[in-house]
Amino acid sequence: MHSVVLIKQVPDTTEVRMDPKTGTLIRTGVPSIVNPYDVHALEEALALRDKYGGRVTVVTMGPPQAKEALRKCISFGADEAILLTDRAFAGSDTLSTSYILTQAVKKISEQHPVDLVLAGKQAIDGDTAQVGPGVATRLGFEQLTYVVKVEGVDLEKKEITVHRLLEEGREVIKTKLPALLTVVKEANSIRYGSLPHVMRAVRYDPPGWNQAFIGGDLTKMGLKGSPTNVKRIFPPPTRAPGEIIPGGKEDPAAAAALLVDKLTARGAVGGKGAAQ
């Protein structure tokens, strides 16, 4: 069983700030992490390998710095981690990214046929949740989003059964392989990689694949292949702070009375028949 995990290196959102003038993200000096949902996708792939054997290949598209994210995946125990990097890929939107990743999965399949592709349900920086489904569509794979549990794989019949986390409950679904899953964080808890894996990761140099190597239509890649036009990025309007009634420590009775007055004026408490 060969799983390919699509991951994205994202800025650690706990550290991101907005430029108040331009409204864009200030990314300089912000540490990068593997998109947290993708780590759960990787864990699911590793768990499947533990159970059914096979291999796990990780892929990401990005600048050379993304090698750090790939090493992280090796430290959890992935067999191989590939970096798709080329000037031709720069500026890709979700449409173009899914095209490039599809080319890469096809290329990987030439060596080791792919049974399953996994990705996080979405990336925490863009939140689009479009790339996984885009890759499934282009590959012609069955698409199972919001997977919270893999019930099992039937290697003979080439079938997979999963639970999907939906708003109204869970859906248990069986489909044929190859398939693509997007995974939610409730699916599993991340393992603590073994020491041999961690030591391998430190020295691991991810192979870099460029456009010429994976092939494909140049007009569908990078800026040229990206019809999405970002008009404006802006932070949501800040909410006005709530009113703080002072003096609670010194004269709690007066402060409480003032609070009741204000609430009464808004009709939040009291009204007809309320005690004086």
Next chain:
Amino acid sequence: MSGNERFDCIVVGAGPAGTAAALTLARAGVKVVLFERGEFPGAKNVMGGVLYSKTLNKLVPGFWKEAPLERPVIEQNLWMLSSDSVAKVGYRSPRFVPGHAAEGGVPDEGPANAFTVLRAKFDRWFAQKAVDAGALLITETAVEDLLWENGKVVGVQTGRDDGKVYADAVIVTAGLHALNSLIPKMADGRLGIKPEHVALAVKQIIALPKEKIEDRFNLPAGMGATIELVGASTSGLTGISFIYTNADSISIGAGAMLSDYVKSGKHPYDVIEDFKAHPAIKPLIAGGEVKEYLGHLIPEGGYNAVPKLYGDGFMVAGDSAMLVNSVHREGSNLAMESGRLAAETFIKAKERKDYSARSFAAYRDALDKSFVLKDLRKYRGIQHYLDSHPQIFLSYPEMVSEAAFRFLNVDEAPKAEHEKMMVQAVTNRRSMMGLLSDLWAGWRATR
């Protein structure tokens, strides 16, 4: 026996001691692995924030031109706080900051005597130097135990699956907690942390704009100041507080002996909040935003608490070896020097292929000859002195405050009266004989 590769030397902990050791070893072609439990070197490392240049410059000549440092320290101060007042002593000199002529230092090659640093940035940079030299850095991996064979340390057990690694020797620089976890097993049972040997320091990093810092501390652009404080700054506990200027933040903290915390039942958080609220301190940090809250146990047992520093297959350096000079608030430089000396001892041992205690005894000799143990030996009596003379920290600052007020207050009383009142302010709290005996004992403790 696991299938992990074998190393010449294992270093536990990527702080100043461990990184200095790994760097020295890697440069000599020793196959070394450096284990760090934090997400990255520095992620879990805490100190007040002053780094002395001399020792680091031996390891990385010209470090100050590339390392992530905050400010070169041009001014050092000692403040004595009473409940509402402060007496200040300070010294500023351009001779502290050679190489910073443009900012008011002397036009020399540098480096400055000391820099303020933030360890999360600095340690990461420093560890990268060891990696560049060829050390294998493994982060997020705690060393949980040493592996023994026939009374000799032969490797470490990490907290990961298949987590054993073997080597000819292990250099332990895992901070103070190693004293309780790793070291008792390697020594003769007289060890373990004692609360009276440990200070608990809490610290906050408070963001402030550069210009505000330079205005409030009266600093030339880019230059830094340090303030150490005694008295009311530690809410009646035996300890020292500090304020250090970083590039665009202030490190402010308070340290007191753990045994004092235990006795008083005080909470470290309250101690630092009371300190921050003191009328002399509040304006310095006004408008600043607390960015980080950190705590750290500092081994301040001094010379007499230094554990066994070596044995068959191991050496101990840095905080793990209690190598902290609490009087001069030095620690990271002692750590670096001890790490370097341990590494050099290993390199010589490797030539002889002898990793026994007899071979590593040279490490202790080298430390004895270096400033590390010379300085600790000088202050070997200080711990006992401070324990038996709590008035040094508690009543003296109040005494100084009272005396200064009476001397400086203008009230038309004759100046001779003032002088008398000043002397009284002191002798009311401590007799002349008591004063003399404090002085004498203090002098003795530091000889």
